[in-house]
Amino acid sequence: EAGVAQSPRYKIIEKRQSVAFWCNPISGHATLYWYQQILGQGPKLLIQFQNNGVVDDSQLPKDRFSAERLKGVDSTLKIQPAKLEDSAVYLCASSHGGLGELFFGEGSRLTVL
Amino acid sequence: KNQVEQSPQSLIILEGKNCTLQCNYTVSPFSNLRWYKQDTGRGPVSLTIMTFSENTKSNRRYTATLDADTKQSSLHITASQLSDSASYICVVSFESGPYGGSQGNLIFGKGTKLSVKP
Numbered sequence: 001e002a003g004v005a006q007s008p009r010y011k012i013i014e015k016r017q018s019v020a021f022w023c024n025p026i027s028g029h030a031t032l033y034w035y036q037q038i039l040g041q042g043p044k045l046l047i048q049f050q051n052n053g054v055v056d057d058s059q060l061p062k063d064r065f066s067a068e069r070l071k072g073v074d075s076t077l078k079i080q081p082a083k084l085e086d087s088a089v090y091l092c093a094s095s096h097g098g099l100g101e102l103f104f105g106e107g108s109r110l111t112v113l
Numbered sequence: 114k115n116q117v118e119q120s121p122q123s124l125i126i127l128e129g130k131n132c133t134l135q136c137n138y139t140v141s142p143f144s145n146l147r148w149y150k151q152d153t154g155r156g157p158v159s160l161t162i163m164t165f166s167e168n169t170k171s172n173r174r175y176t177a178t179l180d181a182d183t184k185q186s187s188l189h190i191t192a193s194q195l196s197d198s199a200s201y202i203c204v205v206s207f208e209s210g211p212y213g214g215s216q217g218n219l220i221f222g223k224g225t226k227l228s229v230k231p
Contacts, residue, residue: 004156042117042202042221043157091156102147102219104156 004105018080025094136203
């Protein structure tokens, strides 16, 4: 079974530039999540999708972050404009739904200079 | 306030030795507790998921315990190997919440960074 795929693995940008991350969840998983993990901390949920609908985006900085999940499969997370404090690993995860097991991708490491 | 605290923050042990990582939580109402292993530069991988009624759960050399009365969990690693070097994250979920049991009710600890030396 293929795992959660993310790209790019690494991205370096200057502040005020924009960046986009892509995620392809495990086939059949209706629920998709984006987490932000700052060095030395646990992951923090940014947004949760159920199919192509948003379930929870209460911690998403909506003035600069946006995410979409077209057709209920792949998802894209965008940051525009980036700030220094956005430097982190962005993890995508998926599950069958509810409180089932969560499967994480390898993450996209963002460095903002 | 719902919180998950892990200790120690970091730990260095010699290969072949055992170790125990601690997790204390104040999450309520409790649904389940999970331990994840996160290798450097990789995404977290699930080790165990424990519900209220489970006291012990093993996965190869990893044994997790749960005391729902004291709201404490531990992860015991037996006969450590170099490949055990990683961060171990404790995650506790709500029984219910504004999103009816969604993964948005997960509370992550900051993790314990384990280094196994030869």
